[in-house]
Amino acid sequence: MAAITMRNIVKRYGDGFHAVDNVSLDIADGEFIILVGPSGCGKSTLLRMIVGLEDITSGDMIIGDTRVNKKAPRDRNLAMVFQNYALYPHLTVYENIAFPLRLRKAPEEEIREQVNNAASLLQLTEHLERRPANLSGGQRQRVAMGRAIVRKADAFLFDEPLSNLDAKLRGQMRTEIARMQRRLGTTTVYVTHDQTEAMTLGDRIAVLRKGVLQQVGTAHQLYEEPANLFVAGFIGSPPMNFMPGRLQDGRIETPFGAVPASGPRLSKVGDRELVIIGLRPEHFEDAALVASAVRGRGQAFTAEVDVTEWLGNQLYAYVPYSAPAEITQRLEELERELDSEQMRTQLVVALDAASRIRSGAQAHLWFDPERMHVFDAATGENLTRDPDRSFAEDVHVPAAKPDDTPPAP
Amino acid sequence: MATDRRVSGWWTVWGLLILVWALFPLLWMVSLSFKDPDTFRSGTPTFFPETWVWDNYRTVFADSLFTSALINSVGIALIATLLAVVTAMFAAYAIARMTYPGKKFLLSMALAIAMFPQAALVGPLFNMWRNLGIYDTWIGLIIPYLTFALPLSIWTMSAFFRQIPWEMEQAAQVDGATAWQAFRKVIVPLAAPGVFTTAILTFFFCWNEFLLAISLTSTDRARTVPAALSFFTGASQFESPITYIMAASVVVTIPVVILVLIFQRRIMAGLTAGAVKG
Numbered sequence: 224m225a226a227i228t229m230r231n232i233v234k235r236y237g238d239g240f241h242a243v244d245n246v247s248l249d250i251a252d253g254e255f256i257i258l259v260g261p262s263g264c265g266k267s268t269l270l271r272m273i274v275g276l277e278d279i280t281s282g283d284m285i286i287g288d289t290r291v292n293k294k295a296p297r298d299r300n301l302a303m304v305f306q307n308y309a310l311y312p313h314l315t316v317y318e319n320i321a322f323p324l325r326l327r328k329a330p331e332e333e334i335r336e337q338v339n340n341a342a343s344l345l346q347l348t349e350h351l352e353r354r355p356a357n358l359s360g361g362q363r364q365r366v367a368m369g370r371a372i373v374r375k376a377d378a379f380l381f382d383e384p385l386s387n388l389d390a391k392l393r394g395q396m397r398t399e400i401a402r403m404q405r406r407l408g409t410t411t412v413y414v415t416h417d418q419t420e421a422m423t424l425g426d427r428i429a430v431l432r433k434g435v436l437q438q439v440g441t442a443h444q445l446y447e448e449p450a451n452l453f454v455a456g457f458i459g460s461p462p463m464n465f466m467p468g469r470l471q472d473g474r475i476e477t478p479f480g481a482v483p484a485s486g487p488r489l490s491k492v493g494d495r496e497l498v499i500i501g502l503r504p505e506h507f508e509d510a511a512l513v514a515s516a517v518r519g520r521g522q523a524f525t526a527e528v529d530v531t532e533w534l535g536n537q538l539y540a541y542v543p544y545s546a547p548a549e550i551t552q553r554l555e556e557l558e559r560e561l562d563s564e565q566m567r568t569q570l571v572v573a574l575d576a577a578s579r580i581r582s583g584a585q586a587h588l589w590f591d592p593e594r595m596h597v598f599d600a601a602t603g604e605n606l607t608r609d610p611d612r613s614f615a616e617d618v619h620v621p622a623a624k625p626d627d628t629p630p631a632p
Numbered sequence: 633m634a635t636d637r638r639v640s641g642w643w644t645v646w647g648l649l650i651l652v653w654a655l656f657p658l659l660w661m662v663s664l665s666f667k668d669p670d671t672f673r674s675g676t677p678t679f680f681p682e683t684w685v686w687d688n689y690r691t692v693f694a695d696s697l698f699t700s701a702l703i704n705s706v707g708i709a710l711i712a713t714l715l716a717v718v719t720a721m722f723a724a725y726a727i728a729r730m731t732y733p734g735k736k737f738l739l740s741m742a743l744a745i746a747m748f749p750q751a752a753l754v755g756p757l758f759n760m761w762r763n764l765g766i767y768d769t770w771i772g773l774i775i776p777y778l779t780f781a782l783p784l785s786i787w788t789m790s791a792f793f794r795q796i797p798w799e800m801e802q803a804a805q806v807d808g809a810t811a812w813q814a815f816r817k818v819i820v821p822l823a824a825p826g827v828f829t830t831a832i833l834t835f836f837f838c839w840n841e842f843l844l845a846i847s848l849t850s851t852d853r854a855r856t857v858p859a860a861l862s863f864f865t866g867a868s869q870f871e872s873p874i875t876y877i878m879a880a881s882v883v884v885t886i887p888v889v890i891l892v893l894i895f896q897r898r899i900m901a902g903l904t905a906g907a908v909k910g
Contacts, residue, residue: 274806275805275806276802276805276806295805296802296805296806297805297806297807297808297809297810301806302806302807303803303806305799305802305803306799307797307799309797309799309800309802309803311800311803311804311818311821311822312822313821313822313824322804322807322817323807323808326807326808326809326813326817327808370803370807374807374808
């Protein structure tokens with residue numbers, strides 16, 4: 224068990240491409256951290272630099288108290304679970320899990336005990352004599368985890384471990400990984416592009432974009448106080464709506480009416496003309512369903528809804544609008560980066576399932592301007608962000624420290 | 633259903649025809665080897681011997697020409713195969729896994745060597761080997777065999793190594809293995825079918841080779857069975873050596889057949905490897 228410290232880590236390839244650019248990150252002992260970002264953002268490269276499969280161009284990688292830049296993977300005492308599991312097909316499940324111990328020339332007695340412990344923890348006991356080819360995806364995943372567990376490694380590294388599983392299994396394995404990490408209390412770095420995994424698994428999330436660290440924080444901090452347009456657009460599904468806004472006479476003009484920029488958050492926007500406004504789909508309400516007590520402080524507007532999707536628990540309504548070319552271009556760029564398909568300038572609105580709004584109708588919608596995020600149109604920086612805001616829900620549940628007693632079966 | 637059965641019936645007929653076509657010479661060989669050498673030409677010719685005799689085998693094994701050739705064949709083929717497989721294994725690994733300048737050149741040179749006509753090499757080799765003093769020795773045959781066996785072995789094995797996901801090795805390294813341990817405990821076992829296939833193909837090549845064997849040997853010291861067969865004579869010049877030759881041929885065919893039967897599945901896996909993703 225160890226903390227991992229990265230200082231100004233850079234990975235530059237021979238052709239000059241910066242895969243990872245000046246990333247500094249402190250991972251506390253026992254912390255579960257998620258590296259997330261669209262494909263090609265350098266998250267896997269960063270993980271592989273931690274484990275030693277990729278050379279570090281410059282910067283310091285410190286595990287525990289030692290700088291490991293020049294150490295071979297086998298000397299770093301880390302355990303990694305690969306995307307395709309990388310099980311040894313010629314060995315049984317038992318031998319697969321025992322492999323790291325055999326390399327260490329551990330006594331047979333210890334190997335048996337360790338493997339059996341890991342197997343019972345992962346419910347693999349009845350599969351120990353089978354070969355990986357005869358296992359289901361979830362079982363293979365667990366074998367790969369077993370191999371990591373027996374190492375008593377300083378940290379676990381996961382490289383998109385669930386992306387080869389179907390949706391249902393992914394949900395199960397997600398909770399299993401979370402449970403395992405809480406139980407063992409091992410420092411864990413987990414790479415994913417799936418934001419459900421990112422939001423639910425880790426203590427903290429680090430968002431990467433083109434090799435540059437965008438924001439590190441808890442799920443709440445990222446969701447409620449994104450540092451910039453990229454993070455705001457990446458976290459959340461359906462994604463945050465972005466609209467053009469124009470500051471005039473202490474008011475912000477939006478495509479859906481002007482709102483006063485006087486609240487504690489909006490007053491931070493300062494003096495600029497063109498901004499991008501971000502509002503999450505669930506921040507809109509059907510005006511008819513808003514309690515009259517709060518209706519006054521919000522902004523109501525009428526818009527044409529062209530498509531609605533009723534999902535049972537909520538209703539998605541799509542509202543097209545027009546935006547100035549300048550903003551449209553900026554947003555298109557962002558969506559390309561986020562690998563998202565949605566290229567239209569439209570508003571996605573998540574409404575209460577009880578809403579009577581239907582496709583093609585004129586809808587009365589309502590939102591609270593205080594929940595708006597305002598971004599600089601040029602830099603994408605979030606102008607309304609409160610970086611120090613903390614959330615009661617984030618109080619870290621201290622990971623159970625593993626003692627020397629074997630985990631209960 | 634009826635047409636299905638008819639189609640599969642046709643396939644069976646074709647299969648049998650091909651089988652007969654391929655097996656007939658072998659049967660003829662076996663049958664001849666059991667015929668009486670003195671009388672097999674007299675009387676009415678029959679496919680199977682009128683009386684089955686072991687005389688030919690007895691004569692062949694009593695003849696030092698054949699027994700020493702058999703020892704030479706086994707020794708030379710085994711040593712050449714072992715050397716070729718071990719060398720090719722490392723070479724193929726380097727080709728599959730590492731990047732270094734001149735890799736393409738190396739591969740195409742290997743292919744060029746494999747395509748080079750052997751007959752063109754025999755003359756120069758004969759002179760060189762005599763000057764070097766390795767004419768008519770085991771090593772004198774093993775070296776050219778290696779030359780011709782290596783390119784094929786390297787190509788086959790590098791195809792096998794390429795199939796093994798790189799993550800396997802990386803996983804082993806993260807698990808605490810040195811590069812050598814990862815190679816030995818993960819890569820080699822996974823490439824075993826490829827290693828077997830290569831070994832068997834190389835062994836067959838060395839076992840059956842005739843041109844170099846007859847050109848670079850002159851005595852029992854290094855002459856292999858295919859070359860020795862051509863020196864068989866009958867008991868007198870009026871006696872045909874054919875039945876002896878056939879008996880000797882049966883003896884040298886047996887190891888090949890046994891090898892194929894034992895490693896049939898491995899060879900099939902080797903020949904079709906890479907066709908579909910496992």
